[in-house]
Amino acid sequence: MDPLGLRKSVRHLNRYQEILKTFVKYGFWDVVEKIRTGLVFDISQKIWPHMKKKELAVLGTPVRLRMAFEELGPTFIKLGQMLSLRPDLIPPPIAQELTKLQDEVAPVSFAKLKPLLEEIYADDFWKIFAEFDETALAAASIAQVYRAKLKNGEEVAVKILRPNIHQIIETDLEILFNLAELMAKYVPESELYDPVGVVTEFSRTIRREQNLVIEGRNIEIFRRHLQKENYIKIPLVYWEYSSEKVLVTEFVHGFKISDLSALDNAQIDRKKVAENGARAILQQIFELGLFHADPHPGNLFVLPGNVIAPVDFGMIGRIDEEMKEDLLEIMQGIVNKDARQITRVLLNIELIEDQVNFRNFEHDLLDYLDRYYGVPLKQLNAAQLLNEFMELVRNYRIKLPPDMVMMGKALAISEAVGRQLYPEFNMFDLLIPYTKKMFYQRWNPAYRYRLLSRMWQSSSDLLKSLPEDIRNLLVKFRKDQFTVRFQHQGLDHLTRELDRSSNRISFALIIAALIIGSSMLIQLDTVPFLWGYPALGIIGYLLASILGFWLIIAILRSG
Structure with a gap:
């Protein structure tokens, strides 16, 4: 049987070690120590020197976790941002600290993005854009945003995925899934946080964010339902120039909602802006049924007339x-x-x-x-x-x-x-x-009618399928094909311990057999000789000593 995650571990060995080293560096050796028994490589000797750092001694767990995520790059920053939105899974101090994770990184040079643009637009690039500012307005872990002008004079924002971001994220997701499985298996207290479920949810979110067509559709839905409202501005999507890797939208001229001095200088009514921002999220939730899930200040702009202009619709x-x-x-x-x-x-x-x-x-x-x-x-x-x-x-x-x-x-x-x-x-x-x-x-009569219609449809579907389901059940009974599955709970740890103990006993019996066999060979004068004794007996003793020493070390390491 292949050890858990063997192929995954070997394929991305360097990244595995980088991730585990970083967590040990920031004082999470206890978790790494528990899950490393499920890895196919031994990392303890390589990362032990980084375990304790005086400058980390005064920092709490939330700060150390945030620093580890920052150091590990885009995937972990996105994971931290998602966790900051899930106070039902993690304690408030950690959720609050993770809100400080800034999805701002050094921009990739425009020269590295040119091949992608040439692939998408071919020779039409300068037929579409009259101007294109090669300095990024914003650079996040997944994409960068540029300012450009179309041939018809309209200013647009061009969002472009970073090079090779798909491969980088897929590698980290593969490792995260494996580490989550190891945590669920070897760290019982992690059950409260459901690590596998968290990574599964995160993988769906971050994969959607890598498809800019999905973000464009989200913008379009918001715009279609809110375009008649005069308190909110949703940008227009230029579908003829957009794809999975490039999204072209109307450029939003406005002030950052957190820039209070700029708002005051522009004579913006801050109270009205606050009300409009709240009204926007409430209308999205209770009327549209679709809402901007990350309305932090960096994603909100204010236009003249106290108009709210949200951007970045990747997370809804x-x-x-x-x-x-x-x-x-x-x-x-x-x-x-x-x-x-x-x-x-x-x-x-x-x-x-x-x-x-x-x-x-x-x-x-x-x-x-x-x-x-x-x-x-x-x-x-x-x-x-x-x-x-x-x-x-x-x-x-x-x-x-x-x-x-x-x-x-x-x-x-x-x-x-x-x-x-x-x-x-x-x-x-x-x-x-x-x-x-x-x-x-x-x-409301119309609402009650819709509710009763759904109930009637569900009941009708149940009544239609019920006779067939009963017939299939009776057929299984008649053919002795009816089975009942039992699933044990709480026995995994006991099973692992019994399996580990039986392996050690088997190992000890092999060592004992080697010692007894070698002792019998020593009594015989059989060639060849080594140091005056039969060589096979000496080799048997050496092999038994090595295996015995290995068994003792394994017992001491696992307690």
Whole structure:
């Protein structure tokens, strides 16, 4: 049987060692020590000298993790940014620290991007662009953005994927999957964070970001639904010049939302901008069902007239009708201070595992609701509410849908940006009207009709398939083909230990056999001789000594 990840480990050996060395360098030797038994190469001797650094002694785990991600490059920076949006998976201090990861890197020279542009546009490049500024406006880990002008005089932003980025990311993803599997196998406490699930979700996100057509479609959806709104500006996509590796959009002339002095100089109404930013994210969530999942200040510009102009639509979230219905049930439970209703909703959508102590969960949830029930809106802080709720979620191992978590995080970021613009801004002043509107919509005849139609369709499909399913089940019974599968839980560790112990016993028996056989050979005067004794006996002793020493070292290393 091939050892776990043998081909993967050997194929990218240098990158494996670079990653593991970096984590040890920043003080994560305990995790590396646990997973290295599943690797096909021994890295301990090479990276041990880097384990302790005095300058890291005063730094906490969140800072050291962020520094390790920064050093490891684009894939890990993107992973850290995604984790910063998932406070349901990681503690708030780590999530907060990972928000500091800046997706800004030194730009690749334009000369290295020219072959890609020539491949896509061939000889039409200068027929399309009248001007093209070869200095990058922004350089991120996956793509770079340039300013250009079309032949018709329109200014555009040209986003181009970095050279070989696909191969770089795929290599790191392959390694991350293998390391996640090793963590799940050898680090029991990592079960709380679901490393394999995190890497699976991350791989889907980052692969989508490498296809700029997907980002262009996202922009188009937002533009189609919001183009009549006068408070938000969504850029136009030039599809005739765009592809999977190049995205050409309308250039946005505006001020960064974080540049407060520039906003003041332009006589921008900061309070209105804060309200428009919050209104934008709320309308996306509750009306469009598609929202910008990373509305941090670097992705938001402000145009004259207090208009919000979001950019970078690579990371989006979706809220479908079913999830909206679940959210409404949860909100109703919050309003009525009904912890049991909230628990029932979470159970119905299979977010709570059977092992959870429901009585304790409802008690802690009620305690959480009591702390904020009746508190004036101006005293509420969305980020604080979210962090405390996510702590409750983590403690009881509740796995919320990623889009639901990103929605909460997007609202918290939007409130933080709003308060930076206008300290007295409160997200709840705008959130409550939207939730009331959703509650009223539940009793709208058209909405009830759609809901009943879906229920009728589901019931009809079930009734249609039920006779056939019962027939197939009875046929399996009759032909003795009906099987029941049992899946054990919690025995993996015991199985590994028993397997390890049996291997050591077998190894010890081989060593004992070598010693006994060599002793018998020593008693015989058989040629050839070595140092006056039969050579085969001496060789047997040496081999037994080497194997015995190896066995002792293995036992000491693994405890």
